Amino acid sequence: MENSSDTFKTNVAHALADVELQKALQNVKRGFVVKREAAKAKLPEFDKLRDEARAVKDHTLSHLDLYLEAYERKVTESGGVVHFAETAADARAIVLELCRELGAKLVTKGKSMISEEIGLNAHLEASGIEVVETDLGEYIVQIRGETPSHIIAPVIHLNKEDIAQDFRRVHKQFATARKLNQVQDLVAEARAVLREKFLKADIGITGANLLIAETGSSVIVTNEGNGDLTSTLPRAHIVVASIEKVVPTLEDADTILRLLARSGTGQEITTYTTFVTGPRRDSDPDGPVAYHVVLLDNGRSEMLGGVFADMLRCIRCGACLNHCPVYGAIGGHAYGSVYPGPMGAVMTPALVGIDHARDLPHASSFCGRCEQVCPMEIPLPDLMRAWRERDFTRGNPPRRERLLLKAWAFAAKRPRLYHALANRLVPLLAWLARGSGSIGRLPFGKAWTRTRDFPAPEGKTFHTLYAEKERSQRR
Amino acid sequence: MTSAPEPSKQGPLVGLLVTCLVDLFRPNVAFAAIKLLEAGGARVEVPRAQTCCGQPAYNSGDRADAVSIARQVVQTFERFDYVVAPSGSCAGMVKVHYPRLLADDPDFADRAEALASKTFELTSFLVDVLGLTHVDASYRGSVTYHDSCSSLRELQVRDAPRRLLASVDGLTLVELAESEVCCGFGGTFSVKYPDISGAILDAKLRNILATGASCVLAGDLGCLMHIAGRLARERAGIEARHVAEVLAGMTEVPAIAAPRQMR
Numbered sequence: 001m002e003n004s005s006d007t008f009k010t011n012v013a014h015a016l017a018d019v020e021l022q023k024a025l026q027n028v029k030r031g032f033v034v035k036r037e038a039a040k041a042k043l044p045e046f047d048k049l050r051d052e053a054r055a056v057k058d059h060t061l062s063h064l065d066l067y068l069e070a071y072e073r074k075v076t077e078s079g080g081v082v083h084f085a086e087t088a089a090d091a092r093a094i095v096l097e098l099c100r101e102l103g104a105k106l107v108t109k110g111k112s113m114i115s116e117e118i119g120l121n122a123h124l125e126a127s128g129i130e131v132v133e134t135d136l137g138e139y140i141v142q143i144r145g146e147t148p149s150h151i152i153a154p155v156i157h158l159n160k161e162d163i164a165q166d167f168r169r170v171h172k173q174f175a176t177a178r179k180l181n182q183v184q185d186l187v188a189e190a191r192a193v194l195r196e197k198f199l200k201a202d203i204g205i206t207g208a209n210l211l212i213a214e215t216g217s218s219v220i221v222t223n224e225g226n227g228d229l230t231s232t233l234p235r236a237h238i239v240v241a242s243i244e245k246v247v248p249t250l251e252d253a254d255t256i257l258r259l260l261a262r263s264g265t266g267q268e269i270t271t272y273t274t275f276v277t278g279p280r281r282d283s284d285p286d287g288p289v290a291y292h293v294v295l296l297d298n299g300r301s302e303m304l305g306g307v308f309a310d311m312l313r314c315i316r317c318g319a320c321l322n323h324c325p326v327y328g329a330i331g332g333h334a335y336g337s338v339y340p341g342p343m344g345a346v347m348t349p350a351l352v353g354i355d356h357a358r359d360l361p362h363a364s365s366f367c368g369r370c371e372q373v374c375p376m377e378i379p380l381p382d383l384m385r386a387w388r389e390r391d392f393t394r395g396n397p398p399r400r401e402r403l404l405l406k407a408w409a410f411a412a413k414r415p416r417l418y419h420a421l422a423n424r425l426v427p428l429l430a431w432l433a434r435g436s437g438s439i440g441r442l443p444f445g446k447a448w449t450r451t452r453d454f455p456a457p458e459g460k461t462f463h464t465l466y467a468e469k470e471r472s473q474r475r
Numbered sequence: 476m477t478s479a480p481e482p483s484k485q486g487p488l489v490g491l492l493v494t495c496l497v498d499l500f501r502p503n504v505a506f507a508a509i510k511l512l513e514a515g516g517a518r519v520e521v522p523r524a525q526t527c528c529g530q531p532a533y534n535s536g537d538r539a540d541a542v543s544i545a546r547q548v549v550q551t552f553e554r555f556d557y558v559v560a561p562s563g564s565c566a567g568m569v570k571v572h573y574p575r576l577l578a579d580d581p582d583f584a585d586r587a588e589a590l591a592s593k594t595f596e597l598t599s600f601l602v603d604v605l606g607l608t609h610v611d612a613s614y615r616g617s618v619t620y621h622d623s624c625s626s627l628r629e630l631q632v633r634d635a636p637r638r639l640l641a642s643v644d645g646l647t648l649v650e651l652a653e654s655e656v657c658c659g660f661g662g663t664f665s666v667k668y669p670d671i672s673g674a675i676l677d678a679k680l681r682n683i684l685a686t687g688a689s690c691v692l693a694g695d696l697g698c699l700m701h702i703a704g705r706l707a708r709e710r711a712g713i714e715a716r717h718v719a720e721v722l723a724g725m726t727e728v729p730a731i732a733a734p735r736q737m738r
Contacts, residue, residue, distance in 0.1 A: 009668075016670055325657045329674040363668050365661025365675070366534060367624040385534065392536030401535075401667075409532050409540035412495075413547060418526040426499055438707040438732040447666040451673030452704030455500060455732035462493050462502035466521055 002119075003352045004336030008359035011334040021331050024159050032153075032322040035266020036373065043262065053259050054377045056252045057244075057313040061304060067213040067246050068295070074216025078278025080291035088118040091296045095120060095205070095238060098292055099129055102236050104202035110220060110227035111135035112207025113151055113316060114240045114296055116338045117351070120205070132197045134226035136190050143170045149332030151339065152264050152318040157331050160186065194226070204230035204288070208241035209315065210256060211293075214249040217277040218293065221260060221270040228274050236290035237276065243295050244312040256315055259375035264317035299350055307386045311346050313376040320370035320380060326363055335360060342370035342380040349387050358396050361387035419463055426457045486516040487604075490555035492548075492594075494565045495527035496696040497717075501731065504696065507723035508561045508597050514723075515605035517557070524551045528560075528568040533576070534662055542580070545573050549586050557604065558594040561719050562695045563626025564662075566596040571629050596626055597719055598694055602635040612724035613644035619651045619688040620718065621658060621679070621702065623695035636694055636718050643721060649686040653678075660701040676705055683713065690714040690730070692721060703731035 004011065015021055040046045060067050072082040085091035091114075099107065107129055109115065121131045121142070133142040137154035140163055141147060148154030155163070164180040167189055179185055206227055208218040218239045220227045231237045247253050261267040280287035303309055321327045321341030332340035337348040337357065345360040354361075361384035370380040391397065397405075411418045433439050433456030442449045460468075489512055497504045509519045529544030548569065552558045560566040570591045577587040601607040620640065626632040640648050659665070659675025666672075679702065683691050691706075691713060693699050703715035714730035729735055 012668070012671060016674055325659060325675045325678075326668075326671055328678075329659075329671050363664070363671060365624070365657050365659060365664045365672070367657035367661065368628040369624070369655070369657070372628055385536070388534070388536030389538050390536070392538075397535070405532065405535055405537055405540075409537065409544070412526045412529070412532075413540070413543055415524045415526050419523075422499055435735045437729060437734040438704060440708070445666070447669045448704070450669045451708075452676070452701060453707040453732055455700045455703050455707070457500040458502055458728065460502065462498040462505045463521075463523060465502045466505070467523075 003338075003348070003356060005348055005352065005357035005360055006336070008334065008336060008363065011336055012330050012363075015330040015334040020159060020162065021157050024157050025328060025331055027159070032264070032266060032318070036263060036319060036322070037266075039262040039266045039268060042268075043258075046259075046262070049255060049259055050375055050377055053256050053375060054313060056247055056255055057376060060247055060252075061244065061309065061312050064243065064246070064301075064304065067248055068243060070213040070248075071211055071216060071246050074213065075278065075291075075293055076216075078216050078291075079281070080216070080278045080293060082293045082295060085294055085296050086298075088296070088298050091118045091240065091294050091298070092120055092123040094294050095240065096124060096127055098236070098238055099124060099127075099203060102203055102290065104129060104236075106130045106132070106197065106201045107203045107205055108197055108201040108230045108234065109133050109138070110204070110206035110222065110230040111138050111154070112205065112240055113148075113338065114207050114242050115205065116148060117242075117298065118240070118296065120240065132194070132201070134194050134198065134230050135222070136187065136224060136226075139190060139194065140166060147333070147338070149340065150318060150321055151316050151341075151343075157333065198229045198233050201230075201234040203236045203238060204232075204234040205238045205240060206231050208239050208245055208293075209260065210253045211241055211246040212248075212250055212253050212275075213246055215275075215277055217250075217275045219253055219257070220274050220276075221257070221272065222274070223265075223267075223271040225272050228272060231274065231276055232287055235288055236292070237279070237288040239276075239291075239293045241293065241295060243297055243300055244314075260315055260317050263319040263373065263375040264322075303350055308346065308350055308383055310378050311343070311350070311383060313378055314343055314347070315376055316343075317375060319373045319375065323369045323373045325365065325367060325369075342384070343378075346380060346383040346387065349390075354387055354391050354394065355396060358391045361385075361391070419461070422461045423464060426459070426461050429454075429457050430459050432456075486518050487556040489517045489519050489557045489559050489600075490552045491519055491521045492528070492552065492558055492560035492565060492569070493521060493525060494560055494562045494696065496700065497561060500700065501696055501717060503725055503728045504561050504717040504719050507717070507719040507725045508559070510723040510725065511597070511601055511607075511610065511719060512559060512605075514611070515601050515607040517605060520555070522551045528565040530564065530568050531663055533568070533572065538576070542576055545576050545587065546580075546583055549573065549577070549583055549590050552594075553586055553590055556593065557600065558590065559597055559600045560594070561597045561717065562697075563596045563623045563630055563632060564695050564697060566594055567625040567629035569594040596630055596632050596635075596694060598635040598639055598722075599630065599632045602638055607639065609642040610639055610722045610724075612722055614646040614721050614724075614726065616645075616690060617647040617649050617686075617688045618690040618692050618721070619649045619683060619686040620654075621651060621683075621691055621693040621698060622654050623693060623698050624657050626694055627655060632694070636692075639722050640692070640718070646721070649688045651686055652682045658698045658702055660698045662697060665701055672701070673705070676701060680705060680709075680711070684711065688713070690716060690721075692716055692718040694718050699731050703733075707732040
């Protein structure tokens with residue numbers, strides 16, 4: 001997808017003024033949060049599981065080459081083919097080439113954030129291949145010509161009325177007078193449309209929540225069963241996944257799966273958890289005859305061993321988005337990136353460069369809730385701060401901001417000067433308030449007084465008052 | 476040997492980390508903190524060589540300045556038995572972040588660790604270290620309490636302010652819905668992204684208004700200036716105060732951002 005993180009501030013202004021979006025965010029913000037809390041409360045070993053899952057990922061990442069080779073060996077043994085893609089362009093080219101080899105005209109897709117990351121749909125469509133998203137949310141996003149606004153709930157920014165309108169616009173085959181005001185009506189209609197596509201598709205493309213080195217399996221979790229129809233009905237199944245998805249054993253996959261749904265949707269387990277190992281075997285009654293895995297790097301191996309390595313533990317559950325006050329205020333699209341919210345604020349600069357996404361790691365109050373709920377214990381605020389440090393080192397912050405910061409730091413390192421300046425500033429601010437208790441418009445501080453008054457100081461600094469008090473006591 | 480000294484002469488020596496916001500805007504909070512610490516049996520000193528904990532630099536990515544300021548704070552405060560701040564944010568900076576900032580500094584790594592281990596947020600120090608269970612104060616009316624993110628998540632301070640408030644004569648505490656959610660202040664975030672900061676504050680304000688309390692308390696002046704600034708803008712008729720002022724019975728100073736004629 002086209003990255004628009006560099007117009008973050010404009011995106012935010014639009015998001016905050018979008019009444020429908022704000023309504024949609026209100027509706028759902030609390031749902032996931034409440035459900036996760038309930039699911040966690042029912043699992044006393046939740047925090048112990050987090051430690052275990054973290055250990056699994058840290059171990060795997062420190063031997064990633066070995067586990068990727070082991071995984072590839074097992075996939076090959078089971079009759080599949082693994083393709084390594086260094087960049088997004090490489091991955092797109094590999095998938096297109098496979099589609100051509102297999103003579104594909106229609107491709108169905110299960111939900112995959114990696115395919116969003118590499119902009120796969122547009123690339124295939126440009127070559128005349130019809131691509132149909134089959135996850136309901138992704139399908140809606142596709143017919144609207146949008147991108148997902150949440151990594152596990154792509155249409156969290158919409159209300160059901162918006163979706164009914166889109167269905168009427170696109171599904172011309174149905175009677176205009178049909179009823180579409182209930183969620184069930186929308187689901188039934190989408191099912192009718194998608195069922196035909198499932199049966200006609202030449203290739204099914206899915207992502208993977210996990211890859212298992214021990215067995216060469218790919219794992220997807222879904223709630224609609226569309227992933228299974230996508231991976232089993234067409235002649236060929238292509239998995240697009242990033243390299244950090246691999247775990248050593250089935251047991252390890254289980255540890256992570258126990259955390260994934262609970263953290264994301266608050267379910268104990270998703271409706272479907274599908275393990276796919278290779279193409280159809282001779283004894284299998286059905287299934288795809290070809291099985292390919294495209295493994296994407298796209299900057300991830302550079303993150304290994306560095307400050308941002310912790311981010312590679314991310315299992316894309318969405319908990320950090322659901323609990324983020326900033327995400328809750330502006331929604332996902334404002335981030336202008338495939339990955340929004342706290343995880344996106346760390347991931348996006350790694351993908352597109354800090355110069356093109358500098359607002360994302362800055363637009364956080366560092367409230368720490370993301371880190372608190374992250375099932376993989378990723379220190380998201382620390383990683384955002386690490387991006388801020390790089391941004392600062394590169395001289396990216398606006399000149400005025402840098403000068404103010406430097407001037408403040410200069411004084412803060414010189415207590416005598418600092419107190420002298422404070423003793424000038426405080427009476428000035430008190431005078432500006434003119435006894436009203438607060439300042440409605442602060443010269444040089446309009447960013448504050450835009451949305452709130454500026455409280456007036458009491459009148460003198462504490463240090464001055466304290467010194468006066470000490471003097472009078474000595475007398 | 477003369478007779479036994481007064482308890483306050485042998486109590487632990489506390490260095491008060493005033494915090495830059497309290498120094499500039501709300502000296503009453505520091506005076507209230509001193510009163511409470513002394514009531515708990517501590518001796519309090521206020522080193523004059525203090526300015527700020529360095530968070531504006533640290534969170535803006537200016538690590539070099541953050542490191543220099545951290546060293547300065549370590550040097551100024553390491554001689555005390557304890558360091559106490561009327562702020563979860565500033566205490567958290569010293570307790571959680573200084574050891575990381577100075578970890579690679581051979582002269583300061585151990586000293587930062589030592590300082591971190593004896594630094595506390597005011598209410599938790601009063602309750603958990605000094606064992607204070609009761610304050611001698613009264614306040615007429617119902618209040619609600621806003622947990623700052625750093626107190627709640629960085630320092631796990633939740634019960635201490637509530638336990639002390641429960642001992643204030645005449646005070647009723649009404650709990651805030653979604654008390655674990657940020658108010659949208661976030662230091663420099665509040666001026667770098669004022670619209671997002673304001674939108675997050677809107678949600679917090681709705682919850683504050685829903686309590687029906689006449690006063691919102693918190694342990695961090697940053698959150699309070701942000702919340703009080705909006706209460707003033709909207710003439711919401713609700714006061715905002717630092718929790719120390721109420722616990723010390725020092726509420727004669729007008730509330731934060733409140734018109735002076737209310738005095």
